[in-house]
Amino acid sequence: MKLTFKNRINKKSYIFSFIDSHLIHYPTPINLTYAWSFGSLAGICLVIQILSGILLATHYIPDIRYAFNSIQFIMRDAPNGWLIRYIHANGASMFFIVVYSHICRGLYYGSYIKPRHWIWCSGVVLLLLMMGTAFTGYVLPWGQMSFWGATVITSMVTVIPIAGQYIAEWLWGGYVIREPTIRRFFVVHYLLPFIIAGVTIIHLALLHKEGSNNPLGSDFNGDILPFYPYFAIKDIFAFACFSLFFGFFVFYYPNYLNHPDNLIRADSLKTPAHIVPEWYFLPFYTILRVIPHKTGGILAMFGSIVILLTIPFTNKSKIRNTTFRPIFKLFFWLLVIDFLVLIWVGQQDMGIQIYQKIGVVATFYYFSFFICLPIIGYVETFFLKTLMKK
Ligand code: HEM
Numbered sequence: 001m002k003l004t005f006k007n008r009i010n011k012k013s014y015i016f017s018f019i020d021s022h023l024i025h026y027p028t029p030i031n032l033t034y035a036w037s038f039g040s041l042a043g044i045c046l047v048i049q050i051l052s053g054i055l056l057a058t059h060y061i062p063d064i065r066y067a068f069n070s071i072q073f074i075m076r077d078a079p080n081g082w083l084i085r086y087i088h089a090n091g092a093s094m095f096f097i098v099v100y101s102h103i104c105r106g107l108y109y110g111s112y113i114k115p116r117h118w119i120w121c122s123g124v125v126l127l128l129l130m131m132g133t134a135f136t137g138y139v140l141p142w143g144q145m146s147f148w149g150a151t152v153i154t155s156m157v158t159v160i161p162i163a164g165q166y167i168a169e170w171l172w173g174g175y176v177i178r179e180p181t182i183r184r185f186f187v188v189h190y191l192l193p194f195i196i197a198g199v200t201i202i203h204l205a206l207l208h209k210e211g212s213n214n215p216l217g218s219d220f221n222g223d224i225l226p227f228y229p230y231f232a233i234k235d236i237f238a239f240a241c242f243s244l245f246f247g248f249f250v251f252y253y254p255n256y257l258n259h260p261d262n263l264i265r266a267d268s269l270k271t272p273a274h275i276v277p278e279w280y281f282l283p284f285y286t287i288l289r290v291i292p293h294k295t296g297g298i299l300a301m302f303g304s305i306v307i308l309l310t311i312p313f314t315n316k317s318k319i320r321n322t323t324f325r326p327i328f329k330l331f332f333w334l335l336v337i338d339f340l341v342l343i344w345v346g347q348q349d350m351g352i353q354i355y356q357k358i359g360v361v362a363t364f365y366y367f368s369f370f371i372c373l374p375i376i377g378y379v380e381t382f383f384l385k386t387l388m389k390k
Helices: 005-024 034-057 067-076 081-108 117-139 144-159 164-172 179-210 227-252 279-290 294-314 326-346 353-389
Strands: 027-029 224-226
Touching: 005 179, 005 227, 027 227, 034 081, 034 179, 034 227, 067 081, 081 117, 081 227, 081 279, 081 326, 117 144, 117 179, 117 279, 117 294, 144 164, 144 179, 144 294, 164 179, 224 227, 279 294, 279 326, 279 353, 294 353, 326 353
Parallel strands: none
Antiparallel strands: 027 224
């Protein structure tokens, strides 16, 4: 077949119609608020992390002898290296702020409820992949926290009966964290963002199959607008505001979210006074530490993330928007406060009893929320039916 201009256009028309139906004419509920911009912001964060990460990789050396120095070189000598590094390091925190807000939005507006349950589940997979990426990335500067954080976390696999020690050695590439460990962490850290990008496409395909939820939580087919220009403009404005917030950290407090001990080269003979992970891991770290049993703590820590997968299936309420669910609303806001308390306790010295106690209460509430979810739904539905009969 002769490749005429018309044929070429026809071939390209698949791509055009794909872009058109998913980005331009995607039918969007008219009443979406800025809470719906966190999804696009998360996508932008991913792009920023991938681009800045590739630039950093042009100077970074994944070798325990040179890793720390290569970071110093990036910060002092590489052209604009300091800027790229601060964007990447603070970008990770921004990504988590955006994604935690995105999850909160989903929880508040019942976006996890059928038919969007698989969108929610693919989101939890994204969260786990993000955590893996952040963890492997934090090891690369080869500071004290990098080394000791990696030691604590990778040693957790030793609780697996029989195979545990073998798995740990396989992860490390030796008997301790050494040369092969940092190289394989670098490979995984480089690879995971592209897997996240792939899963994000699945996440969006699932979203576009079902259509977006809306602040009322109603299943309405009318009152929709094309995504472009109405919501594209809204997302661009959200991005402008987000850039100011991001820029404030990059230019004024670039090390505020970093631990000062990570500015010291890793030393396997000097354990830091407190081993603390990045702030976004603190809630899960608290759960790990308040449980006195080692295996129990590790299971509870992983369980606290995986439990998010259960809520689309355990929820018993048909009402999506929390504004119309008075009992759930109380539980929801307590969960938000509880999550902040878990972050705060995570940085404290657990040797002090009061922090230990607060941590236990906060952990207890965290799991209670998910266990009580079906009961809250039943109770609310029961009251609603009784009121309607009257
Ligand atoms: C790399 C991380 C993520 C990216 C890039 C991402 C991206 C997006 C985008 C662009 C949207 C559409 C806009 C919006 O509704 O906000 C969306 C919707 C959604 N996301 Fe995510 N997301 C991520 C992580 C998550 C996580 C961790 C969860 C939950 C555990 C989640 C759950 C959802 C749900 C339920 C919707 C549908 C929202 C609705 O229609 O109300 N996402 N996501």
